[in-house]
Amino acid sequence: MRRTTRKALINLGLFATVLLFIVYLNGPQSKTKTFAWNEIRYKPTSATLPKSRGICHGVSGSSKPVLVVSRVEADGDAKWLDPLAKLYHFCVYTVDAPDSDSKYLQVPANRGHEGMAYLTFIIDNYDHIPAAGAVFVHGARFQWHNDEPQYDNVALLSALNVSRALEPSGYHNLRCDWSLSTCPSSVPPQGSFETSSQAKLVPWDDRAASDAGLPKALAAIFGGNDISTVQPSASDAVRSQCCAQFVVSRKSILRHSREEYVALRQWLLEDNRGDLVVGRILSYVWHILFIDQGGLGSEGINLNKLNQRACPSAQECYCRLYGRCNLEGCTSGSCNGQYELPTDLKLPKDWAQTHGQMS
Numbered sequence: 001m002r003r004t005t006r007k008a009l010i011n012l013g014l015f016a017t018v019l020l021f022i023v024y025l026n027g028p029q030s031k032t033k034t035f036a037w038n039e040i041r042y043k044p045t046s047a048t049l050p051k052s053r054g055i056c057h058g059v060s061g062s063s064k065p066v067l068v069v070s071r072v073e074a075d076g077d078a079k080w081l082d083p084l085a086k087l088y089h090f091c092v093y094t095v096d097a098p099d100s101d102s103k104y105l106q107v108p109a110n111r112g113h114e115g116m117a118y119l120t121f122i123i124d125n126y127d128h129i130p131a132a133g134a135v136f137v138h139g140a141r142f143q144w145h146n147d148e149p150q151y152d153n154v155a156l157l158s159a160l161n162v163s164r165a166l167e168p169s170g171y172h173n174l175r176c177d178w179s180l181s182t183c184p185s186s187v188p189p190q191g192s193f194e195t196s197s198q199a200k201l202v203p204w205d206d207r208a209a210s211d212a213g214l215p216k217a218l219a220a221i222f223g224g225n226d227i228s229t230v231q232p233s234a235s236d237a238v239r240s241q242c243c244a245q246f247v248v249s250r251k252s253i254l255r256h257s258r259e260e261y262v263a264l265r266q267w268l269l270e271d272n273r274g275d276l277v278v279g280r281i282l283s284y285v286w287h288i289l290f291i292d293q294g295g296l297g298s299e300g301i302n303l304n305k306l307n308q309r310a311c312p313s314a315q316e317c318y319c320r321l322y323g324r325c326n327l328e329g330c331t332s333g334s335c336n337g338q339y340e341l342p343t344d345l346k347l348p349k350d351w352a353q354t355h356g357q358m359s
Contacts, residue, residue, distance in 0.1 A: 033303040036230050037288050040256060041223025044266035050108030054120040056091035060128035064089045065162045065247070070117030071139020072096045072110075080141035080356075084157055088135065091125070093117035112268040113279035114138055114244050118286075119265040126258040129250040133162055137174070137245045142352050144342045145243040147175045150355050151347060159322040162247055167320075169309050170252035171290035173241035176317035178333025179341045181242045182211075182284075183311035189237035190284075191215040210280035213273060214238065217281045218288075221267055229300065239307035244283040252290040314338070 059066050067088035071078060073096055081090060095117055097104040107116045118136050122129075141153050148156045156174065165172040178184055188194045190211045198205065199212035218238075219231035232238060264285075271278050287310045293301060312320075314335050319325035329336030348354075 033236065034229075034300040035218075035222075035232065035303060036224050036300045037218070037222050038293065038300065040221055040260035040264050040289075042221050042263045042267045043223070044263060045270055046266065049262060049266070050269075052124045053106040053108075054093065054117075054124035056089075056105060056121065056125050059089055059091060059125055059130065062089035062130045063132060064130065065132040066091055066121075066130050066134045067157070068118060068121045068134055068136045069093065069139050070095060070114035070136070075139035076352075078139070080154060083154055087158065089130065091121055092139075093120065094139075108265070109269060111275060111278070112282055113275070115268055115279055115282040116265070118244075119261055119268065122253060122261050123258060123265065126254075126261070129253050131250055133166055133247060133249045134253065135160070135162065135174075135247045142347055142355065144345045144347055145175065145180075145245070147177055147339050149338065149340075151342075151351070152355065156322070159324075160247065161321060161323065165247045165321045166249045168292075168312075169290075170249040170292040171287060172247050172317075172321060173243075173287065173310070174245040174247065174321070175241045175243060176312075176314045176321065176335075177339040177341075178241070178311070178314065179339070180345075181240065181311070181333075182237065183239050183241065184333060187237065187239075189232070189235055191232055191234040191236065193234065206274065206276040206280060209273070210277045210284075213277060214281055214284055217271070217278075218285075220271075221264060221285065232303070236303060237307070238284055238288075238303070240284055240287050240310045242283070244279075244286065246286060246290075248286075248290045252292065255293075256289060 056066070065088055067081070067084065067090050069078070069081065069090065069092040071092060071094055073094065078092055081092070092105060093107055094104040095107050095110045097106055099106070107120045109116065114136070135157065137153060137157070142151050143153065144151060146153050146156055160174070175181070181187075182190075191214070195208065196212045198208040202208055215232045219227055222230040224230045268278055268282060288301065288306065291306060291309050313330070313332050315327055315330040318327055318335060318338060324338065327335040327338065
């Protein structure tokens with residue numbers, strides 16, 4: 001055999017080996033898809049925990065759902081919430097408020113975006129979650145990810161049927177459209193070769209970095225002696241809606257102890273990744289914590305079943321949450337005329353002024 005022919009065969013063999021390895025890493029999910037995500041087992045490194053600054057007055061006696069709002073000063077005036085006062089009890093956290101400014105509900109640190117405010121509310125008000133449930137949202141009225149034709153959270157929250165939203169699983173993301181979610185089967189698993197390569201090739205891409213970091217983050221958050229029971233493999237996709245606005249029942253919140261939420265907030269404070277990255281990672285965790293585990297297995301959570309509950313069809317979601325039923329032109333992840341992803345994920349600068357008339 002000629003040397004050039006032998007070399008070509010060797011190179012072909014190496015290429016085939018690498019290709020098969022990549023296919024293996026990105027192949028169908030393994031048969032074992034049950035993970036021990038029932039309990040937060042993160043062990044904080046700090047012996048000193050943040051003091052309580054997030055007690056929301058009046059929430060214990062409220063018959064209304066609580067609306068937990070995570071805002072920054074740049075979100076502008078919070079008076080956009082006023083039309084919702086008859087529907088919700090407000091608990092508004094300003095994450096970048098000065099320490100001395102006691103008129104705001106505060107958080108230990110401006111870290112992890114909305115996640116810090118959400119966890120602070122749960123920790124500091126754990127014994128007083130309203131029976132009607134809780135809705136968690138961001139602090140600006142108009143945002144690109146608000147699943148409403150005008151991107152208006154006033155309209156969205158006014159139409160939201162909290163009790164119906166909680167019926168199936170005790171938790172529901174406020175988005176129905178699947179754009180920028182991991183719900184479509186075409187989105188590769190977070191630990192896949194494709195995702196990890198993207199994170200290395202484009203290190204400034206926070207979405208890729210958080211996706212690639214999710215498997216190890218889940219292992220750190222849920223702990224355990226056997227990493228295979230808490231860390232998804234390269235072929236295990238965690239399907240979920242984006243953007244961390246959701247409704248959750250009191251029962252689902254109380255499924256985890258207050259100490260578990262304290263540990264999760266410490267993970268958020270202590271993890272050394274960038275603020276955007278840890279915030280996005282945490283946005284994958286809410287539905288794991290809160291979706292009713294009935295039928296998902298007492299020893300762990302079946303990933304396939306969890307994914308199905310996290311990603312209902314857009315048509316079903318719009319009808320259940322907002323009363324927009326019998327919609328036409330629907331696919332699994334969208335319905336015509338209900339939501340359109342803005343260019344570059346930005347609304348025009350004058351959007352709030354031209355669409356902000358209070359009704």
